[in-house]
Amino acid sequence: MNSTEPVVDIRQEQVQRWLQTAVYAVLLGAFVVGGASIIAYDVLIPSNAKVALEEGDVAPQDILAPRSLQYASDVLTEAKRDAEVAAVRPVYDPPDPGVEAEQSQLARQILDYIENVRYDAFATPEQRREDIEAITELNLDDSVITALLSIEDDTTWRAIDAQVMRLLERVMSGEVREDNIQSRRDNLPNLISASYSESEVKVITGIVGNLIRVNTFYNEELTRQAQEEARRSVPDEVRTFVRGQMIIREGEIATAAHIEALDRFGLLKVSRRQVERFVAGLLAMTLVTVVLGTYTWQFYPHVVTDPQFATLLGLLFLLFLSGAQAIDADGRVQPYYFPGAALALLVTTLVGAQLAIVMTMALAALAGFMGGQSLEFAVLVAVAGTLGVLSLGRTERLNAYFVAGGVVAIAAISNAVLFALGLDGPVDAFTLLSQIAGSLANGMLSAALALVGLYLISNVLNIPTSLKIVELMQPNHPLLQRLLREAPGTYQHSLQVANLSELGAQQINANASLVRVAAMYHDVGKILNPHFFVENQADGVNPHDGLDDPWQSARIIIGHVAEGDRLARRYRLPNRIRDFIMEHHGTTQVAYFYQKAVQRAQDLGEDVDPADFTYPGPRPQTRETAILMLADGCESSVRGRRPQSKQDIQETVDYIFDTRMQSRELDDSGLTLSDVRLLRDAFLTALQGVFHPRIAYPGAPGQGAEALPPGDVASLPPGAVESSPQPVPDALAHQPKSSDGAGRSPEEPVVSRPAESARKR
Numbered sequence: 019m020n021s022t023e024p025v026v027d028i029r030q031e032q033v034q035r036w037l038q039t040a041v042y043a044v045l046l047g048a049f050v051v052g053g054a055s056i057i058a059y060d061v062l063i064p065s066n067a068k069v070a071l072e073e074g075d076v077a078p079q080d081i082l083a084p085r086s087l088q089y090a091s092d093v094l095t096e097a098k099r100d101a102e103v104a105a106v107r108p109v110y111d112p113p114d115p116g117v118e119a120e121q122s123q124l125a126r127q128i129l130d131y132i133e134n135v136r137y138d139a140f141a142t143p144e145q146r147r148e149d150i151e152a153i154t155e156l157n158l159d160d161s162v163i164t165a166l167l168s169i170e171d172d173t174t175w176r177a178i179d180a181q182v183m184r185l186l187e188r189v190m191s192g193e194v195r196e197d198n199i200q201s202r203r204d205n206l207p208n209l210i211s212a213s214y215s216e217s218e219v220k221v222i223t224g225i226v227g228n229l230i231r232v233n234t235f236y237n238e239e240l241t242r243q244a245q246e247e248a249r250r251s252v253p254d255e256v257r258t259f260v261r262g263q264m265i266i267r268e269g270e271i272a273t274a275a276h277i278e279a280l281d282r283f284g285l286l287k288v289s290r291r292q293v294e295r296f297v298a299g300l301l302a303m304t305l306v307t308v309v310l311g312t313y314t315w316q317f318y319p320h321v322v323t324d325p326q327f328a329t330l331l332g333l334l335f336l337l338f339l340s341g342a343q344a345i346d347a348d349g350r351v352q353p354y355y356f357p358g359a360a361l362a363l364l365v366t367t368l369v370g371a372q373l374a375i376v377m378t379m380a381l382a383a384l385a386g387f388m389g390g391q392s393l394e395f396a397v398l399v400a401v402a403g404t405l406g407v408l409s410l411g412r413t414e415r416l417n418a419y420f421v422a423g424g425v426v427a428i429a430a431i432s433n434a435v436l437f438a439l440g441l442d443g444p445v446d447a448f449t450l451l452s453q454i455a456g457s458l459a460n461g462m463l464s465a466a467l468a469l470v471g472l473y474l475i476s477n478v479l480n481i482p483t484s485l486k487i488v489e490l491m492q493p494n495h496p497l498l499q500r501l502l503r504e505a506p507g508t509y510q511h512s513l514q515v516a517n518l519s520e521l522g523a524q525q526i527n528a529n530a531s532l533v534r535v536a537a538m539y540h541d542v543g544k545i546l547n548p549h550f551f552v553e554n555q556a557d558g559v560n561p562h563d564g565l566d567d568p569w570q571s572a573r574i575i576i577g578h579v580a581e582g583d584r585l586a587r588r589y590r591l592p593n594r595i596r597d598f599i600m601e602h603h604g605t606t607q608v609a610y611f612y613q614k615a616v617q618r619a620q621d622l623g624e625d626v627d628p629a630d631f632t633y634p635g636p637r638p639q640t641r642e643t644a645i646l647m648l649a650d651g652c653e654s655s656v657r658g659r660r661p662q663s664k665q666d667i668q669e670t671v672d673y674i675f676d677t678r679m680q681s682r683e684l685d686d687s688g689l690t691l692s693d694v695r696l697l698r699d700a701f702l703t704a705l706q707g708v709f710h711p712r713i714a715y716p717g718a719p720g721q722g723a724e725a726l727p728p729g730d731v732a733s734l735p736p737g738a739v740e741s742s743p744q745p746v747p748d749a750l751a752h753q754p755k756s757s758d759g760a761g762r763s764p765e766e767p768v769v770s771r772p773a774e775s776a777r778k779r
Contacts (some may be wrong), residue, residue, distance in 0.1 A: 041325055049332045050307055054299030056339050057388055071286065073274050077266045081285065083259040089282050090446075093274045094255035102248040109240035110195055117233040118190040125186050125229050128153060129179050132166065136175065143167065155228060162224040165217035178218055185209055185226050193234045203227040259283075302387055306380045310335075313376050318369055320640070330479060331369070334361060334471075335377060342385040342399070353395050354434060354456030355463070358385065359426040362403035363468035367413045367484050368475070378403030394437045402429040406464060413484035419465040427461025482532060482592040490535045490591070497589045501542055507553030508544045511654065512537060518649040518704055523642065525700045526693040533642045536598035539591060540646060543582025543599070550574050552658070568615040572608045572631045579603060579633060601643040602650055603633040604683040637686050644687035645697065648678060652701050656709050664706050671702050 071077065135141070135149045150156075150163050158166070169175050188209065189202055206223040214222065257279065259265070265283070266276045280286040315322050322328060338361045345356045358381060365374035379400055386396025409425040411418045434453035438445050469485070476486035489495070493502075502509045516537035523530035548554040550561050550571070562571045582599040612631035619626045638644035651674040661667045675698050678684055684694070 045325065045329060045332065046307060046311070049336070050300060050303045052336050053303035053306070053339060053384070054296055056336065056343050057299030057302060057384065058295040059343055071266075071272050071277065071280060073272055073277050075272050077268055077270050077272055077276075080268050081265045081280065083261055083263045083265055084283060084285070086260045087282060088256060088258045090254040091257045091275065091278060093278045094257065095252065098255055099249045099252045102252050103245045106241070106245045106248050109237045109244055110193065110234045111237050113191070113193055113233045117231055118187065121190055121229050121231055122183065122187060124155060125183060125225070128155060128225070128229075129182060133175070133179070136167070136169070156225065157228055158224045162220050166221045168217070169221070174218070178214075178222055181210065181214070181222050182225050185222065186229055189226065189230055190233060194230060194232050195234055195236075196232055199230060199232060202230055302384060306384065310377060310380055314373060318373055321369060321373075326479070327368075327481070330475065330481075331365065331377075334364060335381065338381055339384060342381065342395075343388055345385075345389075345395075352452060352456040353389070353392075353398065354430055354453045355459055356385075356399070357460055357463035357467050358382070358399040359403045359406040359422075359460070359464040360467035360471065362407045363410055363419060363422055363464060364471050364475075366407050366410050367468070367472055368481070371407050371410075374407045375404050378407070394433070397437075398430060398433045401433055402426045402460065402464075405429045416469065416485075419468050420462075422468075423461040423463075423465030425461070426464050427458050430457030430460050433457075476592075480590060480592050482535070482594045484531065486592060487531050487535050490595070491531075491538070497542055497585065497591070498538060501545060504545045505541075505548035505551070505554050507555075508541050508548065508551060511553050511657070512539075512541055514657075514708070515540070515646070515650050515653050518653055518701060519646050521704055522645045522649060522697045522700050525696045526641065526645075526689075528641045528645060532594065533645055536595050536642070537646055537649065539582070539586065539595055540598050540602045540650065541578065541582065542585050543578035543580065545585065546578070546581045547574050551578075553654075568611040568618065569630055572611040572615070575608050575611070576631075576633055597639065598643050598646055600634070601636055601638045602646045603635075604637040604647060604678075605632055605635040606678075606681065606683065607632050637683050639686050641688050641693065644684050644689050647683065648674065648697055649701065651678065652705060656705050661709055667706050667709060668702055671698060671705065 131153065132150065135146050138146065138149075141149070146167055147163055150158065150166065169178065185206065189206070192202075194202055203223075206226055207219055210219050210222055257275075259279070265279050265285075266272060270276075277286065311322070314328075321331065338358055341356060342358065345353050358378070361381060362374045362378045365377055382396045382398075382400035382403070385399050386392050389395040403426075406422045406426040406429075410422040431454050434450060434457060438450045438453075472483045472485045475481050476483040476489075480486075482490075493499075498509070501512070516534045519537045520530045520534040522528075523533040544551050544554070547561075549559075552560075565571055579600060579602075583596055586596045586599055607628065608631045612626070612628065615626045615631065638647050652671050655670050655674055656667055659666060659670055661670065675694065679694070689697075
């Protein structure tokens with residue numbers, strides 16, 4: 019039988035690990051698919067009120083405006099701007115006078131050359147024609163050359179010469195561009211006097227037409243500036259619809275303006291690309307899940323190992339993602355009203371600021387993606403959430419959330435002004451004012467939602483949020499009231515341990531408020547048998563003396579842990595507080611009764627099972643529960659020892675720390691050696707301040723007739739005279755008293771022994 023038990027245990031552990039892995043796989047899959055469904059909601063779950071229509075399609079029905087709406091039409095505005103840009107004439111540089119001078123000089127040279135050809139008496143007509151054709155700058159028709167060579171009258175030639183020079187100067191003085199040079203040539207006959215014959219006009223236009231050159235060039239930069247100025251001068255085209263007005267008629271071909279109007283009213287559904295959109299959502303959620311999961315596993319492993327808490331965070335993220343989708347899907351809702359910072363405030367309170375910032379960045383990225391790659395929406399969610407986290411101070415104070423909400427509002431207003439000033443066009447004052455109003459509402463909504471969420475989470479899921487901790491710390495809590503009435507000594511002990519634990523937690527940056535409230539409830543199990551614990555005993559009456567059974571006494575002492583857990587469940591204390599109750603003794607032993615049982619068993623020749631005298635545990639699993647274990651042991655042991663010097667206190671504290679470390683009770687807690695050193699120093703300082711030796715004044719009860727030096731009592735303030743503690747028996751005065759039963763302590767019975775009574779007498 020013994021050989022098969024380990025195999026069975028291993029198989030059970032494997033099955034348990036497989037089940038746990040399967041649970042996490044299902045949760046992650048549900049998170050990814052749920053987020054992808056939210057991202058692609060508009061294509062996966064189309065509304066019956068929407069119509070699938072694209073530009074160029076024929077409207078299947080009359081579509082009326084469901085409500086009054088006024089908006090700046092990007093389509094119409096862009097069309098009007100394009101028209102204005104197209105109407106801008108190209109800008110050319112001013113005419114270059116150098117080109118005119120160059121062409122005039124060239125014309126003079128050509129005319130002189132022609133004159134020399136005409137007066138060449140030895141050249142034949144064919145040679146003269148060839149000489150004219152040799153002019154490279156001219157490309158004259160044969161008819162023009164024939165007309166030119168037929169001019170014999172010198173007066174006529176000089177008139178033609180002068181007319182060519184004047185006409186060329188006249189044409190070249192204006193703008194000659196690539197696009198109008200031909201029209202300039204074609205218009206030359208209209209500029210010549212009617213006194214010239216047709217053949218003479220051909221000669222003049224032929225020479226001048228060949229000499230006309232482009233003297234002004236297209237300036238691309240000036241043209242672009244003119245177009246931009248024309249574009250900026252066009253105001254936004256505002257479209258106004260009243261409820262019931264026709265958007266598009268049945269049978270009408272849909273234009274871009276129709277599609278835009280339907281989209282503004284939220285009446286347009288995407289009938290295509292469903293698979294692509296859903297795959298894109300899956301990819302986006304997978305990336306976000308990998309980032310969040312890896313970061314949480316690395317820095318917040320306790321969140322990953324708690325399926326309930328991890329599911330809560332996942333649901334919160336999906337809830338706010340749905341809110342971002344609603345903002346994107348409905349044009350009536352201003353994005354600045356979206357209280358995305360509430361998620362950051364909730365996660366900061368539930369887990370920590372670092373995880374809150376990472377989740378805020380993930381939400382911002384997905385919000386921008388769903389909003390059509392809206393950078394403004396993404397920056398709004400990221401900046402407002404991050405600054406809200408950084409401004410959230412002590413989470414147990416209600417006003418801290420409203421301060422954070424104010425910071426969120428300021429961040430959102432700054433974001434609105436930033437993007438308004440960054441636009442190319444003029445600032446729309448109405449839009450900016452509406453965004454500012456939305457930002458103010460955003461801050462208050464974020465704070466209010468965070469508080470409402472914390473209240474619901476702490477009460478429905480019984481999680482120790484900051485608000486729940488504040489509630490549990492109230493002295494009028496029913497369980498604390500019962501502890502005060504039925505076990506007042508334990509209540510005072512719990513107060514001291516709470517102070518000590520909180521101080522230690524602050525020293526090592528642990529959750530001080532959680533440790534403090536847990537310390538107040540860690541010993542509530544003593545309510546069942548309060549007088550079996552020394553701090554509740556009076557007049558030296560010890561029930562363990564009459565019981566005279568170390569096994570039964572140990573069961574009563576150890577039973578306060580299980581009884582405390584039972585009461586915690588009855589009064590619906592959070593599971594995290596129950597962990598403190600179960601772990602604050604770990605697996606230590608009630609050593610006093612164990613030794614007593616061993617002595618009795620030796621006399622009877624029997625064996626003693628150490629498990630009967632060992633706390634059920636488990637060992638402390640977190641830094642906070644380890645702090646409580648150490649604080650509880652130090653406080654109760656120092657109180658039980660009644661130290662007479664600081665050295666006594668130091669010995670006791672060192673003993674508790676050393677025994678807890680040697681017994682490996684702190685191995686699973688995550689405390690470092692540096693943390694242990696800081697806790698030891700903090701506890702030692704605090705306990706030395708509380709349990710310092712007192713002055714024994716003359717006449718005090720229990721004191722002899724020893725007198726103080728004259729003037730000592732008189733120098734003290736009225737009412738300062740106290741009785742000093744009773745002397746501690748020698749056998750106990752040098753033995754550290756720990757709460758695990760290593761001597762008398764508030765959790766250990768005071769067992770009267772003849773030797774002690776004799777020494778006291």
